[in-house]
Amino acid sequence: MVRRAAMHSRAAMHRPGVRLLVLCSLVFLLLVTLSGCWDVAEIDHRAFITSVGVDMAGDDKVEVIARSPIPRSVAGGGTMGGGGGGGPTFVLYSAKGSTVAQAMGALGEVTDKSIDLGHLREIIIGEELARRGVGQILDDIFRTSLADATAIILVSKGKARDLMGISPPVEVFPVAYVERYLHKDGLDVATSARVEVWNAYSMAWTPSRELFLPRIIGFRGKPPKGGQGGGGGDGGGQGGAKTPQSPKSQDRLVISGFGIFRDNKLVGWLERNDATAFVWTMGLGKGGYVVVDISDKVPGKKATIMMTYVRVAKRVRKEGDNYRISLAFKVTGNLQGTEGTHLVVKGRRGHEIHKLIKERTEKKIELMVKSMIHKLQRDLKTDAVSFGELVRRAYPREWSAKAWDDIFPGVKVDVKVSASITELNVLH
Amino acid sequence: MDRGQLHKGQLTSWQMFWLLTIGTTSTVVFVSPSDAYQILGYGGWQLILTSFIISILATLLAVKLGRRFGGSTYVGCSRQALGPTLGFIASGLLASWYTFAAAADSFLLARAMKVSLLIETPLEAIFAVGVLSVIYAVWIGVERFAMFAEVSLLVLIPLIVFLVTSPLKWVEVGNLAPVFTFPIRAYRSPGFWLAAFMLRVHAFLYMLYPSFVNQRKAATISLGAIALAGAFFAVTFAYPVMIFGMPVAKILLWPFWATIRVTRFSGFPVEKLLYFATVAWQVMGTISTSLLVYCASVCLAEMFHLKDYRVSLIMLIPVIIILTVAPRSYTDFHSYWVRAYYLLGWIATIIVPAITLLVAVVSGRRGNSGA
Secondary structure (H helix, E strand, O other), X not given: OHHHHHXXXXXXXXXXXXXXXXXXXXXXXXXXXXXXXXXXXXXXXEEEOOXXXXXXXXXXXXEEEEEEEOHHHHHOOOOHHHOHHHOOOEEEEEEEEOOHHHHHHHHHHHOOOEEEOOXXXXXXXXXHHHHHOOHHHHHHHHHOOOOOOOOEEEEEOOOOHHHHOOOOOOOOOXXXXXXXXXXXXXXXXXXXXXXXXXXXHHHHOOXXXXXEEEEEEEEOOOOOOXXXXXXXXXXXXXXXXXXXXXXXXOOEXXXXXXXXXXXXXXXXXXXXXXXXXXXXXOXXXXXXXXXXXXXXXXXXOEEEEEEEEEEEEEEEEEEOOEEEEEEEEEEEEEEEXXXXXXXXXXXHHHHHHHHHHHHHHHHHHXXXXXXXXXXXXHHHOOOOOOHHHHHHHHOOOOOOHHHHHHHHHHXXXXXXXXXXXXXXXXXX | OOHHHHOOOOEOHHHHHHHHHHHHHOOHHHOHHHHHHHXXXXXXXXXXXXXXXXXXXXXXXXXXXXXXXXXXXXXHHHHHHHOHHHHHHHHHHHHHHHHHHHHHHHHHHXXXXXXXXXXXXXXHHHHHHHHHHHHHHHHOOHHHHHHHHHHHHHHHHHHHHHHHHHHHHHOOHHHHOOOOOOOHHHHOOHHHHHHOOOOOHHHHHHHHHHHEOOHHHHHHHHHHHHHHHHHHHHHHHHHHHHHHOHHHHHHOOOHHHHHHHXXXXXXXXXXXXXXXXXXXXXXXXXXXXXXXXXXXXXXXXHHOOOOOHHHHHHHHHHHHHHHXXXXXXXXXXXXXXXXXXXXXXXXXXXHHHHHHHHHHHHHOOOOOOOO
16 A cells, blocks of 8 residues: 555656646745744844943943944935934943843843844943953853854943943944944054954953953043034934034044953053054054154154064973063064155165164064063063963973963063065155 | 665766765764864864774775675665564664764754744744755655755855855964874773764765666775865864864854854855855755655665655654654753764664674675675
């Protein structure tokens, strides 16, 4: 009977009409089940969260502040002054919980829309919370498949909450501003770097590395006297027709410097030259400016060099029981200005000045790097430059995460810089 | 029994090569790198090497059996070598492994689809579509879905090259160091040897051997498939470590999948690489699951002397569905299902066939047209 049934079914299957029916049924089923529109999750029923700020709320709770764009504000007007059509371009939600995951879940209680993390591009961790530890936050965010692992993660000076309503007037949505800030490949920013969620997670959970995050600082625009100007001073990117009177009269977000962590807890900041030296040492960027003093040879003069190429080779070796790290920098820069001192007009004089600038640049970079490392070894006592990883690779049997905490501050570091000043622009 | 009706399709060497390669790399790639990290850490490449050697030996065993018994499937070989009862049990074990492996593949595929693309669609709905696709592929016969596998290469090869090259900018080769660590203790653990059942090319050969157009080339083609699958496994082992570092790679659920999660193309039509990866994996997974279900159906059909494997296919589907939905969580799956898959694989596709060949050699039994 089974055989007869099988033969019958085979014969039936070979009929073109039956096969077409099977195919159509399959396509229909695919349409119904794989279209992604399960349970009427329409696009206008969703709150697309683009940014999240996380702060401490009391002693043992965290607060999540989420920013969600208002699409009609874009459709309704232009892009000037942080708001299309004069209305707010985004809305803020906040919720509290014992963990970030719980607080994120609680966001659904404060809006009629479904919370959608598929467009999450920016996470800002407040300073106080960062000092208590970010391991749990990173785990909560990285673990969820809904969130984008390539979202940027930053640490704020002060509370993250204070930044969430700030809207720089050049972009409709603040998240676009931060994205572009960290995406540009120019040579003018060498004090910060893009760190993504997965990056931060790897650093946080690798014993031979320490976490660092770019620092973000927000400035709320202050309306000038007389009520003129001030673009986007109020949260949500209000009004764009007024002309700003000064930089301080408009909302600003500055991403500069790094928050440095030890055991996933914020212990301090690297700023300005230290941040630039950190960027170069970690191979995070190539730009930045170095100003060298040549006043002993050319009275009252300084030379400015824009770095166009920075590469560092790192080596570790043992001297007795101690580790010694060598950093060999190879840098190339363009001369941007010498306050009227022309270099190679004729003869030896120009050549000497050129050589002097090169040597001073090398010395300056060496000092910058040493100062940054000194700060990490002595003040912050954390291996944010991942020298531990170098030691682990070279001496895997000897390396121990626990011992390294005590060893790192005493590690000798040699810095050698080889600079080339290649371009003089249009003046000698 | 009329074998011709069961094995209607004949597979060219090229089709067979790709069926074996895709069937081996499609879904186990999710699980195997994790085992390598957890058992051997930085020396995990030794597990890949060991499984490579085991797979070569097992493949030679499968080819030897096929040749000795005149191009029969394993059901015919074991029946002739071990007798009807023991042969039935040996074939039953193999059919069980195919069924179990198909369920494990379906489980992984449905979860990968849900996690990466269809987050709000119930798992059962995704799974139902997968089952229908597999039924259709098996129903039309191995020859037809081998053609589908052949055509799908036009999509798969560029996608896989794209997937492997795209996260290159994050790669830090130094993360793989120290490469030359030999944790001898790991070799003594059952986990190591269980996980060494990684490349399953030989398992398909037991049932597909009669379908080869040129059976003389079976060994060469299979070894080629093992080499390609082994190379792919090596990539899936090394990549996550080079990107995340070993400590993090160890704790990732699907390490290679996670490397795809970290790549994004600003302004690209499809920004996330994950969508490409999902398409590639679903195509490969459907082919490999279909192959496993086909092998199981043919095996059962031969065991019960059915004239058409589609009857056993219809009976098999509910079993696969039950096995697929049985693990209530991924922890269950990883703790029990994967180990059972390895253990049954060792017994059904290596140990028992080796005994079968040994008995055949000792007793001098061979097929009618055996070499």
